[in-house]
Amino acid sequence: MLDFHQLKQETIDYSKEIGIDKIGFASADVFGELKSRLIRQEQLGYQSGFEKGDPEERAEPERLLPTSQSIISIALAYPSKMKNPPKNEKGARRGQFARASWGEDYHTVLKEKLQLLGAFLQERMPDIDLKWMVDTGELSDRAVAERAGIGFSGKNCAIITPEFGSYVYLGEIVTNVPFEPDEPIQEGCGDCNICVDACPTDALVQGGQLNANRCIAFLTQTKGFLEDEYRTKIGNRVYGCDTCQTVCPINRGKDFHHHEEFEPDPEKVKPKLRPLLRISNREFKERFGRMAGSWRGKKPIQRNAILALGHYKETEAVDDLIHLMKNDPRPVIRGTAAYSLGKIGTPESYEAIAEALASEKDEEVTEEMEKGLDFQVT
Structure with a gap:
């Protein structure tokens, strides 16, 4: 027995x-x-x-x-935490992958x-x-x-x-083995509500209840146009969100490096944004393919990188974004590039949006171009 x-x-x-x-x-x-x-x-x-x-x-x-x-x-x-994280500087802005990736x-x-x-x-x-x-x-x-x-x-x-x-x-x-069960841990969060209050998009409806459709971790993985209300909220996140973890008092000082496989490559988990705009499918797979954050492919990452460049008002990226807006075959990328060009707000940006708008056939893209031009008068 x-x-x-x-x-x-x-x-x-x-x-x-x-x-x-x-x-x-x-x-x-x-x-x-x-x-x-x-x-x-x-x-x-x-x-x-x-x-x-x-x-x-x-x-x-x-x-x-x-x-x-x-x-x-x-x-x-x-x-x-990672050792020697790269600097996020003007002219060389970087995105970030959540720790779980x-x-x-x-x-x-x-x-x-x-x-x-x-x-x-x-x-x-x-x-x-x-x-x-x-x-x-x-x-x-x-x-x-x-x-x-x-x-x-x-x-x-x-x-x-x-x-x-x-x-x-x-x-x-x-x-089917009848193992004796262990006892659940009874500790809890008590009166602390920091994570709920800190959630950038109010995805945490209340303690223990999440509206996943508003969660940045979910939103960064979607492939379509990001709704306007979230575009300023994702900041430079290209995949996932750590806010509800990093603000948690219980997580303070918790940093374990038990598994070599989980050690971050700083250049991968905090990548420069502009090179992401030009990366090929093959390069993306070679560079990011072994990370959890690559599972949806490069399109969501690129869209998020475009929004991050707009967030930073990165003028050095204007030429890259104009190229995408005029030449990329994917409507989401063209339209998001136009939106971010408008946020960056240089005369060259607005001129390029107006020029591209005259020949754009996709209705969603033209709507994004008009949003980009609207930044000119706000």
Whole structure:
């Protein structure tokens, strides 16, 4: 008869050997509160559309593994600071990727850890059933981690661990092994509401409730024209947003460099903006392809870089933006370039917009060109 208590301890010990920073065990019962919350989020229109599965699949482990009895949750810490960050200077303005995209794509790294953990369990139980997931699976990583005692769910909608703050990546294995569950952490945010107050777009409706459609982390990944109200809010972010993490008092001083794979290359995570405008698909893949922030391709990154140049009123980028406005085949890029040229506001910018407007056929682009020209009189 297999001793499941002993197997749990062996699994914990092995997880440390392979570099997992934290591991916890949870029951595979239905996540009833989560299910109700997801249904409510759908009704309110607060979901981004990137979520996988319906509320039932996301909250009922049995739908994913009919024999499920427990869930193993893992966490890997990632750094919050980099050594020698490059300067963001006039004439050489830079964008920024959120910390969750520093280093190698975390999906790849966690997948390797979960596969090792799964192989370890299969050696001891050849007939084991298991299914692992990282972020893109149906189950809510955060709900699993909370139940497994990895951390508590913060008002910023992130799992906050006592050791590493919220700077952790999460993944899980659903299995038919009846592991004894761990106790959830009872600590919370208390009266602190700093993240809710600091959210640039008011995406945090209230503590623990996020309107994903307003979240900069989501908005920077969209491919169409960014709505006007968000254009001044994203600043120089080309992918993701860290505000609700960086303002969190619990995260103060939390900076762990346990995994070489997550170490940031300063020139990649704070790239110069102007070269991004001219980068080819091949160059983009070679330079950024191993980062989580590359998954939507170069178009959203370029659009965000164009907006960032407008945000900085970077006059040195005027010629680059004029070239895009007149020659790029993608309407979103042409139109956004016209908008940012108007924000930069040089005589040359306005002259170029007016000239391009005379021959532009796309209605959305012409609308953006007119917005650009409107900056001339405001």
